[in-house]
Amino acid sequence: MPLDVPPHAALIQVDGLTQDYPGHRALDGVGFAVPAGSITALVGPNGAGKTTLMRCLAALDPPFAGRVRVAGLEVSEAPRAVHRVTGFLQDIFGLYDGLTVEQGLWHAAAARAVPTRDIPERIAWAADAVGLADRFKQKAGSLSRGLRQRLAIAQTMVHRPRVLLLDEPASGLDPESRADLAALFRRLSRDLGTTLVVSSHILAELEDYSTHMLILREGRVVRHAALDASTGTPSRTAAVRLVLRLAAPCPDLATMLEGMSEVRDVDVWADGETVRLSLEDGHDPARRAALLRALVARDVAVCGFDLDRRNLQDVYLDHVRPAATARPTPGKGHP
Numbered sequence: 001m002p003l004d005v006p007p008h009a010a011l012i013q014v015d016g017l018t019q020d021y022p023g024h025r026a027l028d029g030v031g032f033a034v035p036a037g038s039i040t041a042l043v044g045p046n047g048a049g050k051t052t053l054m055r056c057l058a059a060l061d062p063p064f065a066g067r068v069r070v071a072g073l074e075v076s077e078a079p080r081a082v083h084r085v086t087g088f089l090q091d092i093f094g095l096y097d098g099l100t101v102e103q104g105l106w107h108a109a110a111a112r113a114v115p116t117r118d119i120p121e122r123i124a125w126a127a128d129a130v131g132l133a134d135r136f137k138q139k140a141g142s143l144s145r146g147l148r149q150r151l152a153i154a155q156t157m158v159h160r161p162r163v164l165l166l167d168e169p170a171s172g173l174d175p176e177s178r179a180d181l182a183a184l185f186r187r188l189s190r191d192l193g194t195t196l197v198v199s200s201h202i203l204a205e206l207e208d209y210s211t212h213m214l215i216l217r218e219g220r221v222v223r224h225a226a227l228d229a230s231t232g233t234p235s236r237t238a239a240v241r242l243v244l245r246l247a248a249p250c251p252d253l254a255t256m257l258e259g260m261s262e263v264r265d266v267d268v269w270a271d272g273e274t275v276r277l278s279l280e281d282g283h284d285p286a287r288r289a290a291l292l293r294a295l296v297a298r299d300v301a302v303c304g305f306d307l308d309r310r311n312l313q314d315v316y317l318d319h320v321r322p323a324a325t326a327r328p329t330p331g332k333g334h335p
């Protein structure tokens, strides 16, 4: 089976993945494709199936049903080959407390079949990447919680895997280390072309470096989208999302907006004074100015008009909150 996938193809391809625990279906027909070199934020409520999915991607648990391919390898047919091209940081990880940082990294590199002659350079690189170069001779058992986390990350990446799967990698890290970790992920993606899948409940952090988001809920994919590099929210072709504030409700506004060919996905909030919409080619300021002129010409009392700067957390909550409190009905008033 080939190790390489064609350029620009999906490095991870999942189809119809179903995974059961005794008496419980943790993943139910999950399917998605992850582009090479991307950083995917894997998010979802507690128990959504994130860890179960990562274990399947890491070829630790064979799928109950469906297919999982990583770097062109079928996980159920070639798990050991998948282990060589992936690095997996589990949410609860173990370290050999009696080994020094250097020994632990050496062991991890040798276990992942790094040639002996390359190991000194690799472990120096990995230790430096996580800021542990000055602790080479310190035993893992004497490291603080955050430093242990950093060592575990270094061990996960020491063989320079093509795919890095990280389950809650920032837990236990101080703010400076979290920022360093975000920078490291960006470097791995940019300089080495590493494909990363990162699970975390801290959405603001994921927003900092993720190129894609995958939302799981009750074992199913409820959203998988590329993120807009400027806003960190799902991108939609050339349209941008705008938010309008009105000084007074305008009863026919939804109908008026829906009649404009360049406007779609109109949401009017129940107060009648807040409106969200998508404007085709709205990245162009002239397009936005034209829409504002058209509204004012029709006597709509616009007192606020701006890009809708919803963040990753807003998008996430839209998809995981119970339906009754979720998104407004397009074009209709809602509670």
Ligand SMILES: Nc1ncnc2c1ncn2[C@@H]1O[C@H](COP(=O)(O)OP(=O)(O)OP(=O)(O)O)[C@@H](O)[C@H]1O
Residues within 6 Å of the ligand: 021, 022, 024, 025, 026, 044, 045, 046, 047, 048, 049, 050, 051, 052, 053
């Ligand atoms: N070994 C197991 N035996 C039985 N059920 C399990 C087992 N491991 C996980 N589950 C169940 O499968 C579902 C998915 O669990 P999983 O750990 O994948 O969720 P998660 O999204 O990673 O959650 P969290 O955000 O809390 O870490 C949960 O309902 C969980 O209780």
